Amino acid sequence: MPTDKYIKNYIDGTLVPPGSGKYLDNYNPSTGKVYSYIPDSAADDVQKAYEAAERAFPEWSKSGLRKRFRILQRLADIIEQNLEEFARAESIDSGKPISMSRSVDIPRSHQNFRFFATAILHFSSESHHMEGRAINFTLRQPIGVVGCISPWNLPLYLFSWKIAPALATGNCVVAKPSEMTPMTAHLLAKACIEAGLPPGVLNIVHGLGPKAGQAIIDHPKIKAISFTGGTSTGKQIAQKAAPMFKKLSLELGGKNPNIIFADCDFDQMMVGTLRSSFSNNGQICLCGSRIYVERPIYEKFKEELVKRTQFLKVGDPFSSVTDLGALVSKSHMEKVMSYLALAEVEGGSILCGGEPVPMKGEFEEGYFLRPAVVEGLAYDCRTNQEEIFGPVVTIAPFDTEEEVLKYANSVQYGLSATVWTQDISKANRVAEKLEAGVVWINCWLLRDLRTPFGGMKSSGVGREGGLEALRFFTEPKNVCIKY
Ligand code: NDP
Numbered sequence: 001m002p003t004d005k006y007i008k009n010y011i012d013g014t015l016v017p018p019g020s021g022k023y024l025d026n027y028n029p030s031t032g033k034v035y036s037y038i039p040d041s042a043a044d045d046v047q048k049a050y051e052a053a054e055r056a057f058p059e060w061s062k063s064g065l066r067k068r069f070r071i072l073q074r075l076a077d078i079i080e081q082n083l084e085e086f087a088r089a090e091s092i093d094s095g096k097p098i099s100m101s102r103s104v105d106i107p108r109s110h111q112n113f114r115f116f117a118t119a120i121l122h123f124s125s126e127s128h129h130m131e132g133r134a135i136n137f138t139l140r141q142p143i144g145v146v147g148c149i150s151p152w153n154l155p156l157y158l159f160s161w162k163i164a165p166a167l168a169t170g171n172c173v174v175a176k177p178s179e180m181t182p183m184t185a186h187l188l189a190k191a192c193i194e195a196g197l198p199p200g201v202l203n204i205v206h207g208l209g210p211k212a213g214q215a216i217i218d219h220p221k222i223k224a225i226s227f228t229g230g231t232s233t234g235k236q237i238a239q240k241a242a243p244m245f246k247k248l249s250l251e252l253g254g255k256n257p258n259i260i261f262a263d264c265d266f267d268q269m270m271v272g273t274l275r276s277s278f279s280n281n282g283q284i285c286l287c288g289s290r291i292y293v294e295r296p297i298y299e300k301f302k303e304e305l306v307k308r309t310q311f312l313k314v315g316d317p318f319s320s321v322t323d324l325g326a327l328v329s330k331s332h333m334e335k336v337m338s339y340l341a342l343a344e345v346e347g348g349s350i351l352c353g354g355e356p357v358p359m360k361g362e363f364e365e366g367y368f369l370r371p372a373v374v375e376g377l378a379y380d381c382r383t384n385q386e387e388i389f390g391p392v393v394t395i396a397p398f399d400t401e402e403e404v405l406k407y408a409n410s411v412q413y414g415l416s417a418t419v420w421t422q423d424i425s426k427a428n429r430v431a432e433k434l435e436a437g438v439v440w441i442n443c444w445l446l447r448d449l450r451t452p453f454g455g456m457k458s459s460g461v462g463r464e465g466g467l468e469a470l471r472f473f474t475e476p477k478n479v480c481i482k483y
Contacts, residue, residue, distance in 0.1 A: 004036065004186065005035075005036050005037065006023065006036070006037050007026070007036060007037065007038050007039060007182050007183065007186045007206055008039065008186065008189070009039050009041055009045055009049070009203075009204060009205050009206055010186075010189030010192065010202070010203060010204040011045070011048050011049045011052050011200075011203045011204075011205070012048070012049075012052035012055075012199045012200050012203070013052075013193065013197075013198070013199025013200060014193075014199070015189060015190070015193075017039060018039035018040055018041045018042070018045050018206075018207070019041075019042065019044045019045050019048070020040060020041075020042060020044075022039075022040040023037035023038060023039060023040055024037065024038045024039075024040045024179060024207070024208070025037065025038075026038050026093070026182065026183070027180075027329065027330075028092055028093070028095075029094065029095035029325075029326040029327060029328055029329060029366060029367045030092075030095050030316065030317055030325060030326045030362075030363055030366040030367075030368075031362050031363060031365060031366055032330065032364075032365030032366050032367065033365070035092065036183065038179055038182050038206045038207065039205075039206040039207055040207050040208065040211070041205045041206055041207035041211070041212040041215075042207070042211055042212065042215065043211075043215040043218075045205050045207070045212065045215075046174060046205055046212060046215035046216055046219060047215075047219075049174045049203035049204075049205050050145060050174055050203075050219055050221060050222060052199065052200035052203055053145040053172035053173065053174055053200050053201070053203055054144075054145055054172070054200075054221070055200050056172045056198055056199060056200030056201045057142075057144060057145060057171075057172045057200075059198065060167075060170060060171075060172055060198060060201045061141075061142045061170040061171070061172075062170075063170070063198075065120055065121055066121075068117070068120065068167065068168055068170065069117045069118065069120065069121055069168075071195055071196060071197055072113045072114075072116065072117035072164065072167060072168060073113070073114060073117050074195040074196065075110075075113050075191055075192060075195040075197065076110040076111075076113035076114045076117065077110075078191040078194055078195055079106065079109055079110040079113070079188070079191055080107075080110045082187070082191070083102065083106050083107070083110075084102070085187065086101075086106045086109070086156065086184055086187055087101035087102040087105070087106045088101070089183040089184050089187055090105050090106065090155060090156060090181075090183070090184050091317045091318065091325065092183070092317075093155065093180075093181045093182070093183040093184065094152060094153075094155060094180075094181045094325075094328055095281075095317055095325040095326030095327060095328055095366070095367065096280055096281070096317060096325050097317045097322045097323070097324070097325045098317055098318050099320065099322075100279075100280060104154075104157070105154060105155070105156060105157045106156065106184075108154075108157045108160075109156040109157050109159075109160040109184075110160075111449070112157070112160040112161050112164045112449075113160060113164045115164070115449045116164035116165045116167075116168040116469070116470075117164070117168060119165075119168065119466065119467075119470060120168040120169060120470065123140075123169075123467070123470050125137065125138040125139065125140045125476070126138045133482065133483070134480055134481055134482045134483060135480075135481050135483070136478050136479065136480045136481075137478075137479055137481075138476045138477070138478055138479075139476070139477040139478075139479050140169075140470075140471075140474040140475070140476055140477075141170075141474060141475050141477060142169050142170035142171045142473065142474060142475075143171055143223050143224050143247065143473060143474065143475050144171065144172070144221075144223050145171070145172050145173070145174060145221060145222050145223065146166050146171045146172075146173055146174075146222065146223060146224040146225070146226065146473065147173070147174050147175070147176075147216040147217070147219070147222045147224070147225045147226070147227075148162035148163055148166060148173055148174075148175040148176075148225075148226050148227075149175070149176050149209075149213050149216060149225070149226070149227045149228070149229065150162060150175075150176075150177055150178065150227075150228050150229070151178050151228055151229045151230075152178035152180040152181040152328050153280060153283040153284060153285070153328070153389075154280070154284065155177060155178065155181035155182075155183075155184050155185065156184035156185065156188065158228050159175065159177050159184075159185055159188070160188070161228075161464065162175070162226045162228070162464075163175055163202060165464075165469035165470055165472070165473050166226065166473045167197075167201060167202060168470070168473075169470055169473040169474050171224075171473055172200060172201050172202070172203075173201070173202050173203065174203050174205060174216055174219075174222060175202065175203065175204050175205070176204070176205050176206065176207065176209075176212055176213050176216060177204070177206065178209075179206065179207060179208050179209065180328055180329055181328070182206050185204050185206070186204075186206075188204070189202075189204050209229075209233065214240075217237050217240050217241055218240065220244065222246070223246060223247065224246055224247035224248070224249075224472070224473070225237065225241055225246055225247070225248050225249070226249045226464070226472065226473075227248070227249065227250050227251070228250075228251040228252075228285075229251075229252065230252065230253050230387075231252040231253040231387070231412075231413070231458045231459070234250040234252040234460065234461075237250065238250065238461070247472070248461060248462065249454075249460075249461065249462035249463075249464060249472050250460045250461045250462065251285075251453075251454055251455065251459075251460045251464060252285075252413075252415075252455060252458060252459050252460045253285060253387040253389075253413055253415070253458070253459060254285045254286065254287075254387065254413045254414075254415030254416060254455060254459050255289060255290065255384075255385065255386070255387050255411045255412075255413045255415075256286060256287065256288045256289060256290070256413070256415055256416045256417055256418070256436070257288065257290045257291075257292060257404075257407065257408035257417050257418070257434075257436075258273060258276055258277075258288030258289075258290065258291045258292070258393075258417075258418045258420075258444075259292050259404050259408060259417065259418065259419045259420070259430065260273070260291065260292065260293045260294065260297070260301065260420045261294045261419070261420060261421035261423070261426065262294040262295075262296040262297045263421055263422045263423055264420035264421050264422060264442070265420075265422060265442070266297070266300075268420075268442065269420040269442075270301075270304055270305070270308065272418070272420070272442075272443060272444050273288070273291065273305065273418075273420075273444075274305070274308050274309070274312075275444060275445070276288040276418055276444040276445070277289070277291070277305075277309075277371070277391075277393045278309070278312060278323070278324060278371045278391050278393075279445070281324050281325065281326075281327055281369075281371075281390060281391045282371070282388070282389065282390045282391040282392060282393075283327070283328065283389055283390065284445075285389075285415055285416075286415065286416045286438070286444075286445055288393070288416075288417075288418050288444065289387075289388060289392065289393050289394070290379075290384055290393070290394055290396075290407070290408075290411075291305075291393050291394065291395045291396070292395075292396055292397075292398050292404045292407055292408065293395060293396070293397055293398070294397070294398060294399070294404075295397045295398065295399055298395075298397040301395070302351070302373075302375065302395060305373055305393075305395065306351050306352045306373055309352055309353060309371050309372075309373055310352050310353075312324055312371055314357050314368050314369070314370060314371070315357065315359065315363070315368065316363060324371060324391060325368075326363075326366045326367045326368050327367040327368070327369055327390060327391075328367070329367065330367055332367070332389075332390070333356075333367040333369055333390075335388075335390075336369060336388055336389075336390030336391070336392060337354070337356075337369070339383060339386070339388045339390070339392060340354040340372060340374070340392060342382060342383055343374045343377060343383040343392075343394070346377055346378070346381040346382065346383055347376055347377060347378070347381075348374045348375065348376045348377040348381075348383060348394065349374065349375055349376045350372055350373070350374050351372075351373045351374065351375055352370070352371075352372065352373050353369075353370035353371045353372035353373065353391070353392075354369070354370060354372035354374075354392070355369070355370055356368060356369055356370075357369065357370055369390070369391060370391075371391035371392070372391060372392045372393070373393055373394075373395060374392065374393070374394045374395070375394065375395050375396065376396075377394050377396065379396065379406075379407040379410055380410055384411075385410070385411050385412070387413065401426070401429070401430060404430075405430065405433050405434070408434060408435075409433075409434065409435045412457055412458040413455065413457060413458055413459045414435040414436050414437060414455050414456030414457035414458070414459045415436060415437055415438065415455035415456075415459035415460070416436050416437065416438040416439070416440065416455075417431075417434045417436040417438075417439050417440070418439075418440045418441075418443075418444050419431065419434075419439065419440070419441050419442075420441075420442055421441075421442070427441045427442075435456055435457060436455070436456060436459075437452075437453070437454045437455040437456050437459065437460070437463070438453065438455075449465060449466060450465065450466035450467075451465055451466060452464075452465050452466065452468045453465035453468070454468075
């Protein structure tokens with residue numbers, strides 16, 4: 001499954017160029033060079049995708065669970081069999097280490113299809129008995145044509161996380177991956193053709209968010225939108241979609257606290273904290289970017305974190321020794337660096353990192369940045385309140401549970417939080433009071449796909465994962481039978 005220079009839209013079961021014939025540059029972030037071209041799709045392409053989906057819906061929605069199960073499993077098999085090609089494409093497109101694409105992004109993508117292919121076989125709905133009079137049962141039916149829009153940080157992982165439950169429940173989909181990382185969605189389109197997915201069931205339209213993405217949101221007949229991305233984009237989408245009464249699932253930004261108590265297992269915590277700080281260059285919505293450490297171990301922690309951060313190897317995503325690859329784009333790297341400058345203006349000290357990595361040869365113009373640790377900032381300054389989404393963490397000491405909860409909950413976001421302690425009562429007390437959709441105790445990013453996933457406050461609306469996703473993509477109808 002070789003990658004192509006010209007990516008195509010996938011509409012009505014075939015790979016097609018955009019109606020305008022125009023393409024956008026696709027950059028390799030490790031070299032800073034254009035390496036392929038993306039369809040610059042517009043509303044007419046979305047309309048064609050919608051029409052194909054609408055035609056496919058009556059048959060797909062009635063095709064039966066076992067047929068949908070078999071096709072989605074076949075799709076998962078094809079991704080798994082071509083793991084290396086998918087992983088290479090993901091790393092070239094996003095700059096992330098190939099080790100991560102091989103062990104996280106692509107395995108999770110085929111697991112998403114398997115998980116929802118099998119979940120649908122076990123999905124059931126409720127019934128409510130009115131003694132001696134009637135039975136109500138909830139008929140759950142597919143919604144129709146739905147829209148799925150995903151970001152660049154975990155490209156195929158998040159794209160498939162939305163598409164799989166939508167298709168499993170019998171919907172037809174018009175989907176748009178991020179314009180910055182379109183290649184694995186293009187490979188997925190080829191895999192769908194090979195798997196025998198009927199034409200029109202899934203349609204992938206590439207292009208810019210405010211153009212192709214906006215056309216999906218604006219389309220009057222696309223009835224539900226599952227979106228993952230930034231909070232400000234989510235707000236715009238909600239403003240547009242709410243008056244059209246579209247069903248919305250919004251998975252948005254985060255500014256997650258990592259709370260470390262003095263009684264934690266120090267070694268285990270250090271390993272977990274290095275991962276939660278810098279995995280994927282900090283470009284995971286669940287990374288713990290604000291680290292609060294109980295004062296008795298603050299100095300020891302600081303010394304150890306700085307030492308371990310300085311050891312991280314930044315460079316060629318295809319080298320087996322690389323820990324951090326390139327950031328996704330030049331503008332994103334500039335944004336991250338602007339936050340480091342802001343941190344200094346706000347009184348912070350950069351203990352390590354924060355400077356571009358001088359590279360040679362083909363990587364000379366790549367977007368490589370040394371991971372940074374910052375201390376000395378107030379909990380309510382902009383650096384500690386706004387999402388940076390890069391390899392930057394701030395650290396600060398605390399003295400009491402009450403104080404750290406105030407810091408942790410002070411942001412507009414409420415996506416995830418991590419707590420390190422050996423005291424089970426304290427862990428539960430703190431978990432209860434944290435304003436976050438996901439709380440990890442003595443671990444990070446340990447995911448069970450059956451659990452509800454999503455954020456509170458400005459981190460989103462609704463939940464994905466397991467039954468939540470199956471419920472989102474179905475319309476519940478109460479049927480009351482009198483006897
Ligand atoms: P964006 O909000 O910029 O983009 C997300 C997707 O929406 C992209 O496909 C984008 O297209 C598209 N888009 C942009 N504008 C519009 C619009 N007006 N209408 C419809 N679609 C649009 O986010 P990023 O791609 O920069 O992703 C990073 C953000 O995602 C971070 O804030 C991160 O926290 C969040 N995120 C949240 C997760 C969660 O589960 N809560 C998980 C992962 C990331 P294009 O790229 O072409 O502009």
